Amino acid sequence: MRRDIQPNERAFSSKEVAEEVGIATPTVRKYGQILERNGYEFFKDGDRRIFVQSDIGALIALRDTDKPLDDTAKDLVYQQKERLKGSDETEIKIPDTYENLPHDPNQLKEILMFLVNELAATREMNVQLTNDMSQLKITVSRLQQDHHVISSSIGNSAQKTSC
Structure with missing residues (x-):
């Protein structure tokens, strides 16, 4: 389970991400499936992915890679797991x-x-x-x-x- 969302971090829909990254909405879904298949975790609302800035970076990396998509996805999953190690210990305090x-x-x-x-x-x-x-x-x-x-x-x- 992801716990790395930052306070006040903006959440994006697939359509917004597609516009931001400059790819088609079905391509956002395809990249999301490739990432998930390799172990990447997204925030979810039911079956819908909710994207944050770090996810957009991952999609851009997939868009811009010259390597096979699954190889790049594995690298991105490793990076995410490293990033999440520290966030497991962090709690967001709500007033x-x-x-x-x-x-x-x-x-x-x-x-x-x-x-x-x-x-x-x-x-x-x-x-x-x-x-x-x-x-x-x-x-x-x-x-x-x-x-x-x-x-x-x-x-x-x-x-x-x-x-």
Whole structure:
């Protein structure tokens, strides 16, 4: 399990990463699969990868390599494991009270930007989930109609056979 996210670190969707790195969204997914197959760990929201800056660096390394992708992925996995060794011991302290909140406007702005980015990513995921749910409802409706047609056909066949 990854524990290396930095406080206020921005999270990126596959689409945002594709734009940032200059590759197609399916290529982001392909590179993600190659990395995972070799042991790389991503932050996940269900089955969806959530990318942070270090992940973008890994994707750029895959994009720019002259070596076979799996060889580069193995190198990147080794680098990630080395980086994660130290982060296992680090805990992020969350203030218990509002009195501990920063008063520096730049820090407050940074926190607000983090929240805005998280909210935007959440909204994007909600839109995708809503679309997926609509597709599932359509599919279930079609399956129910098909079931009704098949059941009716079986019933008609049984009546013809018994006559």
